[in-house]
């Protein structure tokens with residue numbers, strides 16, 4: 001039986017109900033297959049609503065015992081989860097009877113997906129959206145992934161950085177791993193109109209002519225919002241010192257700088273778009289303390305989670321990415337480019353496969369607030385350079401990160417896995 005990817009009936013599994021990068025990456029694929037697929041979520045949340053609104057069937061398999069096992073979870077918690085996991089596996093296997101393949105999109109989903117083999121034979125396609133390094137994961141989680149990796153019938157990763165980290169973990173560089181860079185639809189980024197920017201700025205209390213730095217990431221320590229706050233404090237000091245040294249006149253109010261070209265004075269403001277999605281509330285509290293300590297309250301705005309990232313990006317002058325650990329891919333970097341904004345990103349992981357430093361954006365060392373301050377200063381003083389980076393970034397992002405190319409790659413990996421699966425592993429309608 002020859003079956004193309006799009007004809008296959010796929011059961012997608014994702015552990016989260018939140019709108020994280022992995023879930024947003026799954027969305028266009030699930031929509032592509034919506035006639036014959038369903039998505040199983042291990043948690044309820046806005047991701048379910050987004051899927052259902054797009055016409056995708058969703059099954060919830062929520063089990064509190066499984067949800068408690070976290071990214072760096074201890075062995076004891078994992079042991080306690082065995083019973084609940086098995087009952088979830090059984091439920092998943094039952095659902096999987098009606099599908100040709102199981103497509104697992106997160107770590108817990110991968111564990112459940114491979115365990116369904118105890119009950120039913122279906123090819124398992126694993127989409128890994130993580131860098132499996134010690135920086136990101138605990139020892140137990142890494143051991144589980146190392147043990148299970150060979151059981152995936154196809155492995156897709158979202159960057160070469162993710163592929164390399166997986167190869168290092170498994171010690172197998174010879175395994176076939178497909179790299180599918182996320183593709184992002186540019187349409188919402190093209191559509192945003194000026195009135196929206198004004199409304200967004202007005203709602204936050206950001207002056208229309210302020211120089212606005214946007215950071216679009218869930219609030220989590222490794223996403224490095226604290227680095228941006230330190231960088232802005234540093235930039236304000238740098239600018240203040242520069243103006244103090246000016247022989248005549250000069251603006252002495254901290255935070256105001258004339259642009260090199262126009263001499264116009266603009267205030268620096270920062271907008272943090274995103275929420276603590278995966279239990280990082282304590283980090284959010286620490287950010288508020290840091291801001292208060294530095295006396296930056298009037299300039300730093302917490303916007304919370306926003307659905308319309310394109311409109312929010314349009315309201316910024318620059319989009320930054322500040323992760324202190326290697327980013328598996330970095331959708332926000334591509335989105336900032338599609339929004340036509342100059343971007344500054346942290347030089348590590350998948351981001352280095354997106355940004356050509358000095359051509360399509362600027363890269364600074366992860367966690368290096370001083371370097372970020374000087375990159376911000378460069379863009380602030382030289383709007384022409386900022387515009388040329390933004391234009392080159394937008395052209396490149398449209399070419400290299402199209403949604404069509406992304407779906408095609410995932411589809412090819414799916415088709416291959418289904419094609420190579422033994423005949424008994426495929427669902428035959430009416431005979432399962």
Ligand code: UDP
Nearest residue numbers: 020021022217273274305306309330331332
């Ligand atoms: N995002 C969003 N609303 C927010 C903050 C972020 O929709 O308030 C989106 C962002 O536009 C991006 C995704 O969340 O598409 C984050 O993906 P990324 O690869 O940057 O990081 P991840 O969350 O996967 O670590």
